[in-house]
Amino acid sequence: MTDVTTAPIPKKDQGNLFQKLELDMRLLGMIGALFILCIGFNTFTDGRFLTPRNIFNLTIQTVSVAIMACGMVFVIVNRHIDLSVGALLATTSAVMAMMQTQILPHTFGLGLGHPMIWILAVISGLLVGTLIGAFQGWLVGYQAIPAFIVTLGGFLVWRNVAWYLTDGQTIGPLDPTFLIFGGTNGTLGTTWSWIIAIVASIAAIWAMWNGRRAKVAHNFPVKPMWAELTLYGIIAASIFGFIAVLNAYLIPERRLERMFEARGEVMPEGLTVGYGLPISVLILILVAVALSVIAKRTRFGRYIFATGGNPDAAELSGINTRRLTVKIFALMGFLCALSAVVASARLSNHSNDIGTLDELRVIAAAVIGGTALAGGFGTIYGAIIGALIMQSLQSGMAMVGVDAPFQNIVVGIVLVLAVWIDIIYRKRVGAK
Amino acid sequence: MTDQTTAPLVEMNNISISFGGIKAVDDVSVDLRPGEVVGLLGHNGAGKSTLIKVLSGAYAKDAGEIFINGQKVEINSPRDARANNIETIYQTLALADNLDAASNLFLGRELMTPFGLVDDAAMEAECRKIMGKLNPNFQKFNEPVSALSGGQRQSVAIARAVYFNARILIMDEPTAALGPHETQMVADLIHQLKAQGIGIFLIDHDVHSVMELCDRASVMKNGQLVGTVNIADVTDDDLLSMIILGKNPMEKEDA
Ligand SMILES: Nc1ncnc2c1ncn2[C@@H]1O[C@H](COP(=O)(O)OP(=O)(O)O)[C@@H](O)[C@H]1O
Numbered sequence: 001m002t003d004v005t006t007a008p009i010p011k012k013d014q015g016n017l018f019q020k021l022e023l024d025m026r027l028l029g030m031i032g033a034l035f036i037l038c039i040g041f042n043t044f045t046d047g048r049f050l051t052p053r054n055i056f057n058l059t060i061q062t063v064s065v066a067i068m069a070c071g072m073v074f075v076i077v078n079r080h081i082d083l084s085v086g087a088l089l090a091t092t093s094a095v096m097a098m099m100q101t102q103i104l105p106h107t108f109g110l111g112l113g114h115p116m117i118w119i120l121a122v123i124s125g126l127l128v129g130t131l132i133g134a135f136q137g138w139l140v141g142y143q144a145i146p147a148f149i150v151t152l153g154g155f156l157v158w159r160n161v162a163w164y165l166t167d168g169q170t171i172g173p174l175d176p177t178f179l180i181f182g183g184t185n186g187t188l189g190t191t192w193s194w195i196i197a198i199v200a201s202i203a204a205i206w207a208m209w210n211g212r213r214a215k216v217a218h219n220f221p222v223k224p225m226w227a228e229l230t231l232y233g234i235i236a237a238s239i240f241g242f243i244a245v246l247n248a249y250l251i252p253e254r255r256l257e258r259m260f261e262a263r264g265e266v267m268p269e270g271l272t273v274g275y276g277l278p279i280s281v282l283i284l285i286l287v288a289v290a291l292s293v294i295a296k297r298t299r300f301g302r303y304i305f306a307t308g309g310n311p312d313a314a315e316l317s318g319i320n321t322r323r324l325t326v327k328i329f330a331l332m333g334f335l336c337a338l339s340a341v342v343a344s345a346r347l348s349n350h351s352n353d354i355g356t357l358d359e360l361r362v363i364a365a366a367v368i369g370g371t372a373l374a375g376g377f378g379t380i381y382g383a384i385i386g387a388l389i390m391q392s393l394q395s396g397m398a399m400v401g402v403d404a405p406f407q408n409i410v411v412g413i414v415l416v417l418a419v420w421i422d423i424i425y426r427k428r429v430g431a432k
Numbered sequence: 433m434t435d436q437t438t439a440p441l442v443e444m445n446n447i448s449i450s451f452g453g454i455k456a457v458d459d460v461s462v463d464l465r466p467g468e469v470v471g472l473l474g475h476n477g478a479g480k481s482t483l484i485k486v487l488s489g490a491y492a493k494d495a496g497e498i499f500i501n502g503q504k505v506e507i508n509s510p511r512d513a514r515a516n517n518i519e520t521i522y523q524t525l526a527l528a529d530n531l532d533a534a535s536n537l538f539l540g541r542e543l544m545t546p547f548g549l550v551d552d553a554a555m556e557a558e559c560r561k562i563m564g565k566l567n568p569n570f571q572k573f574n575e576p577v578s579a580l581s582g583g584q585r586q587s588v589a590i591a592r593a594v595y596f597n598a599r600i601l602i603m604d605e606p607t608a609a610l611g612p613h614e615t616q617m618v619a620d621l622i623h624q625l626k627a628q629g630i631g632i633f634l635i636d637h638d639v640h641s642v643m644e645l646c647d648r649a650s651v652m653k654n655g656q657l658v659g660t661v662n663i664a665d666v667t668d669d670d671l672l673s674m675i676i677l678g679k680n681p682m683e684k685e686d687a
Pocket residue numbers: 451454455456474475476477478479480481482483
């Protein structure tokens with residue numbers, strides 16, 4: 001053994017432009033695919049696809065599946081699967097709908113429209129979702145029943161518990177405050193949206209700058225300053241571009257008039273107001289940031305990936321993999337309930353078929369986003385882009401006028417194709 | 433030769449463990465003193481790995497007692513073993529292939545920032561330091577360990593056992609994946625650790641390296657202990673016949 005204290009640190013100046021920017025090639029590939037898809041549909045719809053209105057609608061339609069897909073990344077990375085997410089969404093949605101329309105106003109006598117109703121309903125939904133998720137996780141982790149079986153059972157159970165709770169009826173209208181989580185009925189308006197854009201840009205750049213500082217402090221190689229600054233520029237531009245599009249979608253005149261009437265005011269002549277960032281999308285962004293931090297910077301996240309990479313090694317390192325499984329499924333259940341808030345608020349009622357087929361969309365989104373079913377690999381941003389690609393395909397084909405059965409055929413083919421390309425890519429770069 | 437009068441660092445007394453019908457370890461007793469290297473020998477399936485996994489907390493024993501510095505201890509999980517300063521290099525290496533060297537080095541014992549987040553930069557710095565000592569040519573700090581060669585992976589597993597100031601080190605076939613040069617590095621490391629007073633259980637297939645590195649050797653066959661001998665008192669052939677025939681040459685002399 002030689003007594004060199006530190007190995008020399010190599011300079012990082014080799015590689016092409018993309019390598020210098022240290023951009024994830026898979027991320028670029030997915031963004032590229034989404035881009036081509038959007039341009040394609042835009043051409044076929046004579047420019048109706050890439051309008052602020054359609055982009056706005058696309059984002060609010062994606063939120064529910066995307067929130068669950070974020071959690072599904074953890075589940076799949078940990079080498080499990082959850083087939084019950086759509087059913088769990090239905091049960092938690094039913095619980096929240098019953099709380100808002102029956103239990104809180106009548107049983108507890110708060111009366112309809114009480115200001116506490118929405119929050120109590122949301123809390124009870126999140127609680128039920130988390131508990132059901134934890135229970136399924138306990139069956140998987142501590143009783144060693146395969147997740148496929150537990151959640152296949154859960155799929156049947158929770159879908160029909162939801163039916164039983166509501167007698168199969170559509171429950172509504174939901175509490176008016178609750179509806180702000182649905183999308184169109186709850187947006188931040190242009191001013192607040194710009195403020196969010198500024199805050200988000202600063203936060204993102206600050207986080208990256210801190211990462212760079214930590215590396216410099218330890219004398220690790222960092223990318224050249226121009227590359228760093230270019231990346232900050234791209235990120236800020238993307239954030240502001242996104243907000244600009246959402247702000248450019250104007251609230252229809254009729255609707256604006258009614259909003260003023262509801263407040264007992266008269267609308268000024270010629271006034272135009274943009275929708276801005278929907279609260280549901282803000283929730284998705286917060287979920288994505290929180291889960292990305294969990295994945296990369298907490299013990300919980302590190303252990304999820306370690307266990308997915310090698311369960312025995314994780315166990316031998318003293319990681320309690322059973323408890324970890326419970327936590328992951330509990331988080332998944334929580335996110336299903338959060339999705340239920342968004343989904344039922346968007347429809348403004350609870351319908352018996354809410355969340356039907358969502359388990360497949362969610363798993364497809366995670367997998368298209370680069371999550372490996374063998375475990376150990378996956379990213380939150382990938383899952384969200386995966387969800388966006390799925391939703392764009394679906395909406396785009398509907399706009400172009402593709403027949404419903406053919407839409408599903410295409411989505412199925414795209415799913416297989418995406419995974420195939422990913423496998424080839426992984427082989428090429430030599431990663432396992 | 434080690435001082436035989438000091439209290440044993442580890443005593444494993446009458447350890448038994450079975451899987452289904454198979455008695456993988458059957459009433460085996462071994463011990464280890466500070467600064468001593470004890471070799472564990474035996475054919476594949478003799479029960480060596482299973483025995484040391486009882487000490488490292490990976491398996492729960494069915495019967496027997498473990499003493500550390502004369503104190504009876506209960507080791508029910510890898511955490512308990514680590515709390516007793518027992519570190520293990522497993523035969524399978526036990527690395528998470530999708531994580532980088534530093535994440536594997538600190539798995540289960542991550543360095544944290546004051547905000548309760550994992551401190552990757554600090555862990556990488558520590559990893560570079562120890563790898564600089566163990567394997568100065570190692571450079572792949574930002575790649576998953578699946579991208580490493582067998583020898584590089586081995587050095588990550590060794591670094592993990594050495595970094596945390598073990599007093600008791602278990603090495604299960606540490607040179608299995610290594611070339612001659614790297615094998616020599618491991619031998620040097622064992623001498624160095626021995627000089628620091630660390631007790632080492634060394635499982636090795638190669639009788640010659642056991643003769644070279646160990647103070648004593650315990651031979652197992654079919655889950656049972658054939659015998660424990662002082663290396664100074666035996667030849668390669670004695671050890672080989674113990675492994676193959678399951679007979680203890682020392683007992684023959686006594687008779
Ligand atoms: N987890 C296990 N489950 C079932 N049998 C096992 C397990 N671990 C070891 N064994 C059995 O115990 C015996 C001893 O194995 P092992 O300790 O790995 O031998 P060695 O390390 O000496 O080659 C073998 O017959 C093996 O098949």
